Structure formats: structure tokens, C-alpha cells
Amino acid sequence: xxxxxxxxxxxxxxxxxxxxxxxxxxxxxxxxxxxxxxxxxxxxxxxxxxxxxxxxxxxxxxxxxxxxxxxxxxxxxxxxxxxxxxxxxxxxxxxxxxxxxxxxxxxxxxxxxxxxxxxxxxxxxxxxxxxxxxxxxxxxxxxxxxxxxxxxxxxxxxxxxxxxxxxxxxxxxxxxxxxxxxxxxxxxxxxxxxxxxxxxxxxxxxxxxxxxxxxxxxxxxxxx
Numbered sequence: 004x005x006x007x008x009x010x011x012x013x014x015x016x017x018x019x020x021x022x023x024x025x026x027x028x029x030x031x032x033x034x035x036x037x038x039x040x041x042x043x044x045x046x047x048x049x050x051x052x053x054x055x056x057x058x059x060x061x062x063x064x065x066x067x068x069x070x071x072x073x074x075x076x077x078x079x080x081x082x083x084x085x086x087x088x089x090x091x092x093x094x095x096x097x098x099x100x101x102x103x104x105x106x107x108x109x110x111x112x113x114x115x116x117x118x119x120x121x122x123x124x125x126x127x128x129x130x131x132x133x134x135x136x137x138x139x140x141x142x143x144x145x146x147x148x149x150x151x152x153x154x155x156x157x158x159x160x161x162x163x164x165x166x167x168x169x170x171x172x173x174x175x176x177x178x179x180x181x182x183x184x185x186x187x188x189x190x191x192x193x194x195x196x197x198x199x200x201x202x203x204x205x206x207x208x209x210x211x212x213x214x215x216x217x218x219x220x221x222x223x224x225x226x227x
Contacts, residue, residue: 004209004220004223005220005223005224005227006171006189006191006208006209006220006221006224007189007208008169008189008224009224009225010111010169010170010171010189010221010224011111011165011169011170012111012112012113012114012160012163012165012169012170012171013106013111013112013113013114013170013171013172013173013221014113014114014115014116014156014159014160014163014170014171014172014173014183014188015113015114015115015116015137015173016053016115016116016117016172016173016174016175016176016179016183017115017117017119017123017124017127018052018117018118018119018127018175019052019053019096019175019176019195019196020096020173020174020175020179020193020195021095021096021099021115021173022093022094022095022096022099022127023093023094023095023096024093024127025049025052025175025195025196026196027084027087027088027093028048028084029046029048029049029196030087031080031083031084031087032045032047032048032080032083033045033046033048034083035076035079035080035082035083036076038079039071039075039076039079040067040070040071042067042070042071043067043070043071043076044066044067047063047066047067048080049196050062051063052175052176052178052195052196052197053118053150053151053174053175053176053177053178053179053182054118054149054150054178055118055143055149055150056118056120056143057149058149060073060077063076063077088126088127091130092129092130092131093126093127093130095131096193096213096214097213097214097215098213098214098215098216098217098218099214101214101215101218102214102215102217102218102221103133103136105218105221105222106136106221107136109221109225111221112138112163113136113137113138114137114138114139114140114141114159114160114162114163115137115139115140115141115142115159116141116155116156116158116159116172116183117140117141117142117143117155118143118149118150118155118178119142119143120142120143120144121140121142121143121144123142124140124142138162138163139159139162139163141155141158141159141162145158146158150176150178150179150181150182151177151178151179151181151182151185152182152185153167153182153183153185153186153187154182154186155182156170156172156182156183156186156188157186160186160188166187167186167187167188168187168188168189170188170189171188171189171190171191171221172186172188172189172190172191173191173193173214173217174190174191174192174193175192175193175194175195175196175197176195176196176197177197177200177203180192180203180206180207181206184206184207189208190206190207190208191207191208191209191210191211191217191220192204192207192209192210192211193210193211193212193213193214193216193217194210
């Protein structure tokens with residue numbers, strides 16, 4: 004199978020797509036919830052995958068604000084994330100290094116489009132010498148509307164100097180797929196914690212098992 008056309012650039016989501024960080028975030032939130040209140044669902048964080056922090060805080064307030072204020076809960080959560088990440092670098096997803104190496108060899112520029120803040124990007128990359136692979140980092144604060152709005156991917160494509168339709172977008176979450184597809188990119192989903200539904204499959208040009216499969220897909224397209 005090949006993409007509809009050869010990508011002129013690739014836009015990566017970060018958490019759950021490039022880094023195996025969603026599991027760590029879930030563990031950190033569960034630990035913080037356990038320490039603060041039994042009334043906060045430790046699995047709540049999975050509902051926020053792909054959402055920017057303001058939307059996450061709003062959802063939390065509507066769900067659990069009566070039990071523990073969001074500022075207290077997320078201060079504990081952020082502290083636990085920092086503690087866990089200080090002990091070991093966040094793991095890369097399988098195939099990340101190989102895909103980035105292939106894209107570099109083919110002179111295909113890359114960008115990150117994430118709902119996370121720039122400091123989170125820097126923290127995740129701290130244990131890996133990979134930032135040189137990315138021409139642009141688009142993080143929370145670089146756009147007015149976050150995922151599932153298309154703006155993060157439109158900003159990333161614009162900064163790279165290409166039309167969104169000429170960019171391949173890689174996403175793991177439903178919100179990310181909605182964002183990338185609405186932007187008009189060639190969207191590939193690599194499901195992490197949320198499996199691909201029929202709706203997601205209709206929005207994507209492909210659903211891949213991992214980034215190794217994405218690398219094969221890109222190379223097959225370039226050869227065709």
C-alpha cells in the first residue's frame with residue numbers, strides 16, 4: 004500500500020506517537036489521584052489524550068472539581084510526572100529512530116504538532132538526541148485553537164512552507180486524527196490507547212501498527 008502522493012514534509016504528534024509517554028502520564032495521574040482523593044477516577048487522564056491543558060482542566064472541573072480543585076490535582080500530577088521523568092528518559096515508540104533516519108536521508112523535513120507545552124517537548128527530548136530532526140516545533144501557545152481543531156497542523160505546515168495536503172501527519176489519538184484530517188493532511192493513525200474506529204479509518208489514508216510500518220509506507224510511496 005502507498006500514500007496518495009509522496010509527502011513533502013511529515014508532521015508528528017508527540018505523546019503516544021513519537022514517545023511512549025501516555026502510559027507514563029496515566030501512571031503519574033493515578034499516583035497523584037490515589038494520594039489526594041479516592042473520589043478522582045485514576046483513569047480520567049485517558050479521556051484527555053490529544054487535548055490541550057485548558058481543555059483537560061475544563062473537563063476535569065466538570066467531572067471532579069467538586070471533590071478536588073483542578074489546580075491542586077494537576078500540581079500533584081505535574082510533580083509526579085517530573086519525578087518519574089527525572090529517573091529515566093521517556094521511551095521512544097518502536098520504529099521512531101528508523102523512520103526519522105529514513106526521512107532525513109530522503110531530505111523530507113519534519114515538524115512536531117503537539118497539545119503539550121514547549122517545556123514538555125524539551126523534557127521529553129532531553130534523553131534523546133533527536134531535536135535536530137525537526138525543523139519546527141508547534142506546541143501549546145503557538146496556536147489559538149488546539150486539537151481537535153485543525154490549527155496546530157495548519158500552523159506546522161505553514162512554518163514548514165508546504166500546503167497541508169502535501170504533508171503526512173502521524174497521530175495516535177482520535178482528537179489528533181480529527182485535527183490532522185480537518186487540516187487536509189494525509190493522515191496516518193498509529194493507535195496507542197484508543198483503537199481506530201470506522202470513523203477514524205475513513206478519515207485516514209492508513210492505520211499503521213507502528214512507526215516501522217509507516218517507514219515502509221513512505222518508502223513504497225517514494226518508489227512508486
